[in-house]
Amino acid sequence: MSLPVHLAEDLAGAARGGRVRVEGDEAHHAVVVRRLAVGERVRLVDGRGRAVVGPVVTAGKRLLEVEVDEVVDVPPPAPALTVVQALPKGDRGELAVEVLTEIGVERIVPWAAERSVAVWRGERAAKAHARWAATAREAAKQARRPWFPEVTALATTDRAAELVAALDVVVVLHEEGRASLGDVALPSAPEAADTRIGIVVGPEGGLTDAEVATFEAAGATTVRLGAEVLRTSTAGLAAAAALLARTSRWA
Template sequence: MTLPQHLVPSLDGVRPGDPVTVDGDEAHHAVVVRRLRVGEELQLTDGLGRVATGAVTATGKREFTVEVAAVDDLAEPRPRVTVVQALPKGERGELAVEVLTEIGVGRIVPWAAARSVAVWKGERAVKSHAKWQATAREAAKQSRRAWHPEVLPLASTAEVAALIAGADVTVVLHEDATEPLAALALPDDGDIVVVVGPEGGLTDDEVAGFVGVGAVAVRMGIEVLRTSTAGVAAVAALLSRTSRWG
C-alpha cells in the first residue's frame, strides 16, 4: 500500500536522520481527523519533486514530527501537460481540477471563455481560484504526486493564445473538428496544451484565433463530453502515446 502524503513548505537541506515538524492545518487534519499515530510511516513532499519518507516520532493537536529515513528527488514528468479549462458552472470546476490532477496534469489554467456560464469577478474570483488550488493540492496528495500542479490565475482569451504560441503542441477540443486526436504527432519532451471549452461550446472566433497561433482543432469520436470530463479523457488519450505511460 502506498504511504499517505503530506505537503510541507520546504524540504531544502533535509537529509536522512533529520527531524521534520509539520504544523498548522496540514498537521491538524492528520492528527485530529486522520488520527495519525507515533510510528506510522508516511511521505512528506514540497510539491516540487522532493519526497522524504519517514516515521512519526511525536504528535500534538496541530503538529507532528517525522524522522526522515530517505529523501528522493524526482524529475518533473515530461512532456508537461497544461489544460486550459473554460469555467464550468456549479461544482464541475472542482471536479475537473480533481481528475486532471489525478491523471498528472502539470498546469491548470481557468479560462473566461465567451460562452462560459460561470463568471469570476472581484471577491468571487479570489475565492474560486483558492478553491481550485485547494482541490488540486488535496488531489495531488491523494495521488502521491511528487510534483503538484500549478493552478494559474484566471486567463483571458488573449492570454490563452499567448500560452498556445509558446507550446510545442496544442489541441483544441471541438466537436465539429475533422482532425482526429489520435492522428497528432507528440513530443517526448516539451509542453502539450489542451484547451477545453465551456458548456455552450467554443465560438468560431475562439477556434480560429487559437488555430491561428499554432493550435490544432481535434475531435474525440462522435460523443459530446461534458466540459468537466473532456479534459481528462483527452489527456489520458495523449499520455497513453508518450513515454510517461509507455
C-alpha cells in the same frame, strides 16, 4: 499499499537522520482526520519534486514531526501537460481540477471563455481561484504526486492563446473538429520527453468560431474526441489520458 502523503512546504534543508515538522491545518488533517500515530511511516512532499519518508515521532492536534529515513528528488513529469479549462458552472470546476491533477497535468489555466456560464470577478474570483488551488493540492496528495500542478490566474482568450503559442503540441477539443485526437503527431524519443503538450477545453455552451480561430492561429489543432460530446469537466481528462497513453509516461 503506498504511504500516506502530506504537504511540508519547506524541505530544502531535509536530510537523513534529521526531523521535519509540519504544523497547522496540514498536521491537524494528518493526526486528527487520518489518525496517523507515532511509529507510522509517512511521506512528506513539498509539491516541487522533493519528498522525505520516515516514521512519525510526534503527533499532536496541530503538530506532526517525522524522522527522515530517506530523501528523494523526483524530476518533473515529462512530457508536461497544460490544460486551458473554460470555467464550468457550479462545482464542476473543482471536479475538472481534481481529475486533471490526478492524471498528472502540470498546469491548469482557468479560462474566461465567451460562453462560460460562470463568471469570476472581484472577491468571487479570488475565492473561486483559491478553491481550485486547494482542490489541486488535495488531489495531488491523494494521487501521491511529488510535483503539484500550478493553477494560474484567470486567463482571457488572448492570454490563453499566448500560453498555447509557447507549447509544442496543442489540441482544441471541438465536436466539429475534422481531425481526430489520434491524428495529432507527437515527437518520438528522445525529443518526446521535452515536449510540452496543451489541451484547450471549451465551456458548456461551446467554443465560438473566433475562439477556435484564435487558438489555431497560435498553433493549435482542432480535434474531436469521438461521436460523443463530453462535459467540459471530463473532456480534458479523456484527452489527457488518450495523449499520455502515447507517451513514455504511460509506456
